[in-house]
Amino acid sequence: MTLQRQAFFWGVALVVSVLLLWLxxxxxxxxxxxxxxxxxxxxxxxxxxxxxxxxxxxxxxxxxxxxxxxxxxxxxxxxxxxxxxxxxxxxxxxxxxxxxxxxxxxxxxWLRDLLGSNLExxxxxxxxxxxxxxxxxxxxxxxxxxxxxxxxxxxxxxxxxxxxxxxxxxxxxxxxxxxxxxLPLEHRETIRQLAREINRAVSGFLRGQAVVCFFLGAFYGVGLTLVGLNFGLLIGIGAGALSFIPYVGSITGFVVAIAVALAQFWPDWVSVFLVAAVFGVGQFIEGNILQPKLVGNAVGLHPVWLMFALFAFGALFGFVGLLLAVPISAAIAVLVRFGLMHYQQSRFYDSRFGQPLTDDPVT
Structure with missing residues (x-):
């Protein structure tokens, strides 16, 4: 009954918190x-x-x-x-x-020769x-x-x-x-440990990703401007800012930059290639140097789940939701891992847990 009351209390507290955040x-x-x-x-x-x-x-x-x-x-x-x-x-x-x-x-x-009657x-x-x-x-x-x-x-x-x-x-x-x-005396050390893990995950991701976004925004903006792309500074800084969401910033910036480059430079393939090269170099630096050293696996979330959290919180709570998405997702990830660890050490996972070992084979 005590467990049920605790679950009810924290469930109500969660619902009230989400409702207040939305209102x-x-x-x-x-x-x-x-x-x-x-x-x-x-x-x-x-x-x-x-x-x-x-x-x-x-x-x-x-x-x-x-x-x-x-x-x-x-x-x-x-x-x-x-x-x-x-x-x-x-x-x-x-x-x-x-x-x-x-x-x-x-x-x-060349398109007519390639597609024939399907061209129109x-x-x-x-x-x-x-x-x-x-x-x-x-x-x-x-x-x-x-x-x-x-x-x-x-x-x-x-x-x-x-x-x-x-x-x-x-x-x-x-x-x-x-x-x-x-904090409850009985669970104080456990809560402290969970809080330290959450803090390590959130701070590592936010500070590391902020440096990554700043570098990519500056690199893309300066690089695209130097190759002569119209609105290169805008596209570069926008791509860097959107890089806070895994893959979204680089893909969006690349598509927009290539589209503008084709409209501006065609048929000068060298200039189009230089625009693509700016993003290629930026992605190489991000994937092989910045992300492993500054961010790593700080949050412990798969990029797909992180993208889902950012879009979901952003849709529900606007810009405030974007600010809260990563810390809340990281906290949930730490708590889920903690719950799974205890689940695997409980009778729900293995009915033999806590029973004295015997020499009889398990049938």
Missing amino acids: LSDILLPFVAGMALAYLLDPVADRLQRVGMSRLVATLFILLGFIVLLVIVLVVVVPLMVEQLGQFIAKIPDYVNTLQQTFAGPGQA EVQGSLGEVVSQGASYLTSFLTQLWAGSQAIISLVSLVVVTPVVTFYMLVDWDRMVGSIDRF
Whole structure:
């Protein structure tokens, strides 16, 4: 009966937490972002404390650096990206027409020789697919552009997030200690061990993946710009940011970059190849150097499940869900592994568990 009551209590607590998160998702962004920043910056504050700074001075130093970086991004990077995004949206119809004329136009004799009487059907299908894809992409980018402007214009995100980060960072160790004192005495060590595993998984992934995304965004942006691709900086930084979702950033950036390159450079295959080479080199560096050394198997989740978690939480709770997807998924993964380990050591898995060993063969 005690086990049933505990299961009922934690089940109700989970349902209430999810419901509150869904109801308050529109106002939670600056608070969740502030907590996430405090969590990521806590090791920096600890190191500054070890060199002699007080917690308050270390927090003020970190917050000042964060504000300076935020101002630089808002003043220099964001206006440039918004301008390029608006121009890119306006150019999409022209790119679509160019691609259709290049690969499915009536003057392509090599396609007619290859497909014969099926050419008209293929041209119609290709045109419909390209037009539909362009429509979806235009709609998505328009919403993204409008959403970016809305996010930037929100005073709460710019003002509330640093304030929340400051108070959370100052009191982080104290809050962790307060929570630790309320843990059930009987299960305290088990909960501490699980919390350490969750922290190791979440911090390893978030900090490592943030460095990976920053490097890839800079590499793709600079590389595509140097090879002369229109909107290369926008496409590169976007691909780097989307690299937080496994495979999605690289695939999306590659497809968009190649499509723009074909529309811009055709029939100059050398330039198209250089665009593809930028992504090839970036993927080689990510897969063989950055991911193994910075991220590894920190979360312990298969990339497919991680993608599912990001899309599911994003669909349910918006941008707040994207911030919460990885830590919640990592916590669930640790708890599931813990539960499976205990299951394999229980009578539910092996009815002989806990029974004295005998010489009689098991039948």
